[in-house]
Amino acid sequence: MSPSARHRDRIVIVGAGLAGAATACHLAANGHRDLVILEKERLPGMHSSGRNAAMIRQVVRPTAVARMAREGARALAELAGPAAGFGFVQNGSLLLGSRAGLAALRDELAGAGALAPDCELITGEGLALEVQALEGCRAEAALWTPGDGVVDVAGLLDHYLREARRRGATLMTETQFFDVVREGDRIVGVQTSAGYIEAGVLVNAAGPWVGKVAEIAGASPIPFAPLRRHLFFTGPLDDVDPAWPFCWDVENDWYIRPESGGLLLCAGDESLVAAGEPDLDPAITNLLEEKLQAHAPGLGDLPIARLWAGLRTFSPDRSFVIGWDPRLEGFFWVAGLGGHGVTTSWEVGRLAARLIGGKAEPMASSFAVDRFEDR
């Protein structure tokens, strides 16, 4: 094999968030050692993967993503611990809503073989007893998922990158992807801020920038939407039990969970913004207050010690995009993980690595890139 042909086995991954890192970890474990991860920032995880609520939530839509979430949660529960370098506290979750709405969600997932183990519908009266902060909450029922919880997300990202590097992958921080170099219809290399890198495969795991990377490369023009969402932290509070499950009102879209002696809260906001560093919306605190007043009056007036925002990036049908691009040979997508990229990261990386390695996977068609071709 000529040196040039050898380097075309190289895989370059754009983005060291959870999507890129988990893909690198699984590729390396499957024997792909010639891997380069490009990250434009000084450190990995500075965007969506470092600004989320770190919750592992299995009961989600669509059903294909729920299957990834269930398998992802199972894998993380098995792996977590001192040796892996990250923890996963499984206090469970309560999804709040109407009895009919939650029963329909449970039945839809059960029918598709995607329901989390031990998931159970409980009625409203018992909810305040489970979580004192929910006193006065107007939800009719809850779905209780005992295997859900909160993961140390920085430790998880570090785990993926460490495992990839231990097996030979190179992480290049402060290195920006600029363009692909082609021969005919296929990729033979990439231009970066650190120079030219010969490679036969480019993995687009650029989070909110996936659309931009595809546009530069001449891959399929999928209109991804980066949606801004804010999170609030109260600082330490009396009477917060760290053993509470996370509580998510899925009909009115707000959630709370214990965090560092206080509460982490979210008003479930979604606004379309450009990929980048999101500004804070000055009206966001009002939205949170209005939602809590209407749906969980027992929470009362809460102090806000910290407020930040991050981007959840969605494809047009809000499902993941994982697979080869139909227009550009060598271009692979791991994109649009929306609000479930922590929970599903293990499975996303596993599926992506199998497909890049040419293996068949039953899940592949649910996330295929060509579903957007006729739009």
Ligand SMILES: Cc1cc2nc3c(=O)[nH]c(=O)nc-3n(C[C@H](O)[C@H](O)[C@H](O)COP(=O)(O)OP(=O)(O)OC[C@H]3O[C@@H](n4cnc5c(N)ncnc54)[C@H](O)[C@@H]3O)c2cc1C
């Ligand atoms: C407020 C909020 C709460 C959330 N809560 C949860 C939750 O509780 N549970 C859950 O499962 N998910 C949650 N999520 C979703 C989860 O955080 C995302 O799905 C996940 O982090 C997406 O990872 P990513 O690797 O695709 O993107 P990112 O983490 O954004 O990574 C993409 C990386 O690509 C790099 N990059 C981009 N362009 C280039 C380029 N040209 N050259 C080099 N590098 C480049 C960027 O710098 C970035 O580091 C939440 C998200 C937000 C914003």
